[in-house]
Amino acid sequence: MDTMTFNQSPWMDEELTLFRDNVRKFIATEITPFEEHWDAQQHVERTLWTRAGAAGLLCTDVPEKYGGAGGSFAHEAVILQEQARAGNTSWAKGVHEIVSHYIVSCGTPEQKRRWLPKLASGEWVGAIAMTEPGTGSDLQAVRTRAERQGENYVVNGSKTFISNGHHCGLLIVVCKSNPAEAARGVSLLVVEQPGEQPGFRRGRLLHKIGQKGQDTAELFFDDLRVPAENLLGGEEGQGFYQLMNQLPRERLIIGVGAIAAAEAALEHTLAYVRERKAFGKRLLDFQNTRFRLAERRTEVTLGQVFIDHCIQRLIAGALDAETASMAKWWCTQKQCEIVDECLQFFGGYGYMLEYPIARLYADARVQKIYGGTNEIMKELIARGLD
Numbered sequence: 001m002d003t004m005t006f007n008q009s010p011w012m013d014e015e016l017t018l019f020r021d022n023v024r025k026f027i028a029t030e031i032t033p034f035e036e037h038w039d040a041q042q043h044v045e046r047t048l049w050t051r052a053g054a055a056g057l058l059c060t061d062v063p064e065k066y067g068g069a070g071g072s073f074a075h076e077a078v079i080l081q082e083q084a085r086a087g088n089t090s091w092a093k094g095v096h097e098i099v100s101h102y103i104v105s106c107g108t109p110e111q112k113r114r115w116l117p118k119l120a121s122g123e124w125v126g127a128i129a130m131t132e133p134g135t136g137s138d139l140q141a142v143r144t145r146a147e148r149q150g151e152n153y154v155v156n157g158s159k160t161f162i163s164n165g166h167h168c169g170l171l172i173v174v175c176k177s178n179p180a181e182a183a184r185g186v187s188l189l190v191v192e193q194p195g196e197q198p199g200f201r202r203g204r205l206l207h208k209i210g211q212k213g214q215d216t217a218e219l220f221f222d223d224l225r226v227p228a229e230n231l232l233g234g235e236e237g238q239g240f241y242q243l244m245n246q247l248p249r250e251r252l253i254i255g256v257g258a259i260a261a262a263e264a265a266l267e268h269t270l271a272y273v274r275e276r277k278a279f280g281k282r283l284l285d286f287q288n289t290r291f292r293l294a295e296r297r298t299e300v301t302l303g304q305v306f307i308d309h310c311i312q313r314l315i316a317g318a319l320d321a322e323t324a325s326m327a328k329w330w331c332t333q334k335q336c337e338i339v340d341e342c343l344q345f346f347g348g349y350g351y352m353l354e355y356p357i358a359r360l361y362a363d364a365r366v367q368k369i370y371g372g373t374n375e376i377m378k379e380l381i382a383r384g385l386d
Helices: 014-030 032-041 047-054 073-085 093-106 109-121 239-275 287-315 321-345 347-351 356-368 374-383
Strands: 126-129 145-149 152-163 170-176 186-192 200-205 216-227
Touching (some): 014 073, 093 126, 093 170, 093 186, 109 170, 152 170, 170 216, 186 216, 186 239, 239 287, 321 356, 321 374
Antiparallel strands (some): 145 152, 152 216
């Protein structure tokens, strides 16, 4: 698929353009040929992470002194866009980067030195265990317990829907260190090499509607002992505030991918309706087709302009939670609407997974759920109206 540029992002420059070319080549050679295999086994190959690290595609906006590339969020945005445009949802790189930035923003100097270089090289894969079987967006209500015993915390509980749960070498666990408190009772504990620790168990890889090649696992903690020095930031009871501080970045990551995926759906559709004929003329020659796709192209352009604005604000350190919630809600909503309408132009072929539009359709649905449901996004936006 040839990528059309509906809007030239103001944050792009010559260096980022060259970087985009390298990212596109990496995806074309290291990811796209293996997607069907990864779908079947429900996870990517572990070696993909180390190859990405060697190619300089991990922790691109982490400072060089910690093993990162020293770039900005613009580099991450380029990778997210190229993944979405290639239809790559198997590689949960975005989650890995979210984890790295919890450490960059909240970790002690010693924790940064210990953990970030291994994330940047791909030696470790990052995951964050938030969601529990009975707890979704209400992070104050998590039930996983962390009890201080001497120089360790003893962790008990379970998590579900954990991206990178199968491969993770560094796992941030959202837990209650003080069950008597709500927000002030939440702490973040970092588990190194969890698969090697007694008391940690990976459950099954979960079967999903879409994003089938991305490993999504259940995790169980049964008297798992975590050194007290692995308390993120070194201060108990700060977990909820650390989560709230990082969620705008996570939600922008979702929004960036959403608009890029919507653009990809439109590109696939335009290519199809230019060639497909019905009643003696191209589908694109029907006024209904032209008007509806004109509407969708306008929405993609508007979405990209807003995302560009949010990217610039994040780079400047000025992206607020309300604006990030708008980006996550509107862009994922439009992604689902645009992909659905584009699929309709393919007729029965749109329902066949051999066509990229079908995969885009299946992969899109979860975007309105994770990172905080879109209903929660509206609630957060509405609070600014009071």
